[in-house]
Amino acid sequence: MDSSIKLWELASSRCLIQYTGAGTTGRQEHHAQAILNHTEDYVLFPDEATTSLCTWHSRSASRCQLMSLGHNGAVRYIVHSGTAPAFLTCSDDYRARFWYRRNTH
Template sequence: MCVSSPQEAEMLRSISFHPSGDFLLVGTQHPTLRLYDVNTFQCFVSCNPLDQHTDSISGVSYNPNANSYVTCSKDGDGVSNRCVMTFDKAHDGAEVCSAVFSKNSKYVLSTGKDSVAKLWEISTGRTLVKYTDGCLAFSLSSAGLSGRQEHRTQGVFNHTEDYVLLPDERTVSPCCWVSRSAERKNLLSLGHNNIVRCIVHSPTNPGFMTCSEDYRARFWYRRSTTD
């Protein structure tokens, strides 16, 4: 049952709950990020224009410590908290599709329409790892897209953060890399027959869900030898 809902003039593109459940970040087609008090639905925005993006917001996410958040945008930048750090042209000017924190809140994993996933160190703003080997760049180039994907999707860590997963647009399978070394693992068939637009991994177990334009959501779980 819907109790109440904020009214936005622009199409919603991303939302993220504060870990306390009291606040909600909302990213829309408008470049200004909204913060809502869930109890009163009062809306807050930054009074500093430099804290805002210049194009539609494509992703918002709180960190596990609940003291900062990261946003990404079609303007190609990634911004965290009250703009304490900006990853300028994070994906060489391509639209940034997603950005999520690591569990220790020291790193951000971003993906972009340049078909690359990147691991950023927040304290320095530098790229530590690029996840590109073979998977997306090769398959998309083969499709005549010059290595750039057409649709937004997001990259995620697995529950141990040993791996990074990102759906591949052409093969409809997730690319998987070792998070520290960027070594690419084998593709996993997801059984979808259209583009995967959303992937969410459990924070505690070896399971994840995928949602596709084939109108299906699928749950995947890796059983241990003791199950």
């Protein structure tokens, strides 16, 4: 609930990487969970204050540009497909949105 995202190595109980710079500052009102995309190249986190998606490169922890999720309320749940560049967001605005990346070939 403090907008802190960390990648842990469970065998040694140590933090490998901390992802910082999410739009939210301070405590969030609701629980939110960061997720990995289907290739584990990116960490995705829904920012409660701006209703944006904050994304980092998983290995370097460099932050990517915020993406508006188009919700009118806090995003409470995000799930990413295990096989495709697609994810689903659910919000307090009583809407679920499906997102995917089209192939540019």
